[in-house]
Amino acid sequence: MMHPGLPPGWAALVGVAVVVLSLRTLVALRKPTIEPQVRRAAHSAPGTIMRHVTALGPWLLLLKIALVALFLLIVTAGLFGTPIPERNLATALTWNIWWAGLILTIFFVGSFWCAVCPWDTLAGWLVRRRLVRRAPTNNSLNLRVPRIIRSVWPALLLFIGLTWLELGTGLTTNPRATAILGLAMVVMATVSLALFERKAFCRYFCPVGRTIGFYSQLAPVELRPADIEVCARCTSLECYHGTDRVEPCPTHLAMGRLTENTYCTSCGNCVSSCPSENVVWRLRPPSIEAVQNARPHWDEACFLLALLALAGFHGITMLPLWEEGISSFARLVGDSGTLLLSFSIALLAGLAVPTMLYSGAVAATRRIAGIAVEYKQLFSGLAFVALPLAFTYHLAHNLGHVVRESAGIWTLVFNPLGAGMQPLSVAEKQARHMDLLIRPELLFTLQAGLILFGFWVALQVLRHRGQRLLPGGVLAGFTLLPMILLAIAFTGFHLWLLMQPMMMRL
Ligand code: SF4
Ligand code: SF4
Structure with a gap:
């Protein structure tokens, strides 16, 4: 079709x-004027909502639990459900909705997906062995990531590998392979967390996280200090080091020097740990970071x-x-x-x-x-x-897929394994094809x-x-x-x- x-x-x-x-x-003119960065109201409506979601542990925890449950359902459906891709929640939800919709969410909320990512949540629970708050011992070897791979090269290689699997091997139409890929991401996140300090997987290895990070340079929201002078005077740097109860910044960012969204996972640790309550979500012109604020690296x-x-x-x-x-x-x-x-x-x-x-x-x-x-x-x-x-x-490409291919997903929610289902008939495909979201x-x-x-x-x-x-x-x-x-x-x-x-x- x-x-x-x-x-x-x-x-x-x-x-x-x-x-x-x-x-x-x-x-x-040969000398275009560089606009100063627009400082918008620190307490914009979307910013306030996101501040509450990330600062209030229970809401964030609830979201994480819901997404982990959904992830486990996808894995179960992929491993034990029907091999018919359009009748299995694993393939239909992962490739038709999640992968396509993820890019759309960046347009509104930047890297917020990383804050609730089930791969990282499961890795954290397995290694730290705590649902909330900072664990007294983090159960990691806390090794430094070798200098040679302290870059986005590992994520780039994995991104190319993921594309090869997705398009070359027909992974997107194979529920079992989709489930195994999801589990492999959890294993990589867990091993990385057990070996290296903080969250090396999110910063250096995760191809999805790095894609979200770069695209977030164009997002209309950012997490930044409310008053840069407060950070300039700060010597304790709780946002970077964490506190007894709050984990440090997982990707080694100090809020006072933060100028780009690229490596911020929107986890909200800095919002919770800053004693001056100096970290806020705010709106900004969506292109300003790519246009002038992000620093270039090879x-x-x-x-x-x-x-x-x-x-x-x-x-x-x-x-x-x-x-x-x-x-x-x-x-x-x-x-x-x-x-x-x-x-x-x-x-x-x-x-x-x-x-x-x-x-x-x-x-x-x-x-x-x-x-x-x-x-x-x-x-x-x-x-x-x-x-x-x-x-x-x-x-634009993903919008076409989401708008035209989301019909029928609710039937999969009630029968995620696709038990007793037959492949879509031509008439059903035609009906779905005509059933656009907009x-x-x-x-x-x-x-x-x-x-x-x-x-x-x-x-x-x-x-x-x-x-x-x-x-x-x-x-x-x-x-x-x-x-x-x-x-x-x-x-x-x-x-x-x-x-x-x-x-x-x-
Ligand atoms: S965000 Fe808070 S903890 Fe971090 S440097 Fe600024 S004032 Fe200090
Ligand atoms: S700056 Fe660091 S601690 Fe703050 S939300 Fe981003 S990743 Fe989390």
């Missing part, structure tokens, strides 16, 4: 807006490019022409059976092509600008352009709006990062042409992907 794509009229509208915005940026730049590459690759594998293309390629390289070799080559190409395009655009920008800034520095600094492009396409016009408006928003943020990133990379403001106007063309190319590619009929996940 195929979903219809974005109508050409919508794509044309976005195309016109992209051209206008690009021309405006090209003729813009490994993180590569992760951002991988996000962009894999978002597009994911879209390609759901097109009707994918099956035909991969089969032809397999015949060419003499591959047969599961076509894993052909898929692996295609995946590597899917990673390499966007990276090479980006590298070429950075080199061209450097040459046109004639500036004496290191290539690696420019590569890392401008890589934030990938973030809004990847995030908004990922969101009107198609609204879906298309949201998808087109997201792609345009992503492009607009990408232009802001280029203008502001360009100025920052060379204080003289050389990287502005026409010198940014290669990078702007790159952003246009990816936006056009994403629009084209959204216009294609898309296969249902299950």
Whole structure:
């Protein structure tokens, strides 16, 4: 069953807006002004709600218990339920709802999922052996993570591996494999917690957590000091070290120096431990961190490019022409059976092509600008352009799946193992296909709006990062042409992907 794509009229509208915005940026003043970070009211309504949820232990604990129970139900359904993917809660909930919906939640509440993640909750209960509050002894060897892997490289490798499993081996249509993958994540989180200090799994290894972390740079909420001067005068640093009752920051963040959401798991420990009650949730312009606050690093730049590459690759594998293309390629390289070799080559190409395009655009920008800034520095600094492009396409793509494939999930809640169920008939598939959560016009408006928003943020990133990379403001106007063309190319590619009929996940 195929979903219809974005109508050409919508794509044309976005195309016109992209051209206008690009021309405006090209003729813009050579020295764009960097906006000061907007300090919004510390007690905004969403901020107050999240502060209460994270600061009040019982609410957070209840949420964690509910999600652990749901996770265990998914594992049970996957291991012991029907192998029919659309009739088993493990596959339907994990891939149709959770994985697709997770990206949507980041748009509203940043990394809040990490605060209630059942993998980490189970690992904590198994190792610390306490449901709430800080355990007197944390039952960990408390080793330091070796310097060589103190980066996002491990998470990037696991992210690529996860994509290979998900798309290459058909994991998404296999309830048992889905359950085993969930258990494997718990094992990795538990072993990491038992070996290393604090939560190394969340900071360095978890591909889902790092994806959420980077996308959270675009979230409209942040956890920050209410008064930066209070933190400047603070010598006890409870937010970093914890207290007798509250665990320290799991990812080694000191609130007074926090400028980006990337490694904050929204756990709320700092909210509970700060003796000055100086930590608050607040609203902010959603792009400000990617545009100017986040600091560039080489490994993180590569992760951002991988996000962009894999978002597009994911879209390609759901097109009707994918099956035909991969089969032809397999015949060419003499591959047969599961076509894993052909898929692996295609995946590597899917990673390499966007990276090479980006590298070429950075080199061209450097040459046109004639500036004496290191290539690696420019590569890392401008890589934030990938973030809004990847995030908004990922969101628009997932929105299509959630809106069109959520029907029927309630029947699985009452029969999670799918006992006695038959595969979906063509008529049932057709009925689900027509049963959208929102009107198609609204879906298309949201998808087109997201792609345009992503492009607009990408232009802001280029203008502001360009100025920052060379204080003289050389990287502005026409010198940014290669990078702007790159952003246009990816936006056009994403629009084209959204216009294609898309296969249902299950
Ligand atoms: S958040 Fe609280 S504990 Fe942390 S540095 Fe600021 S005042 Fe000190
Ligand atoms: S700064 Fe650290 S302690 Fe505070 S919510 Fe984020 S991860 Fe938790």
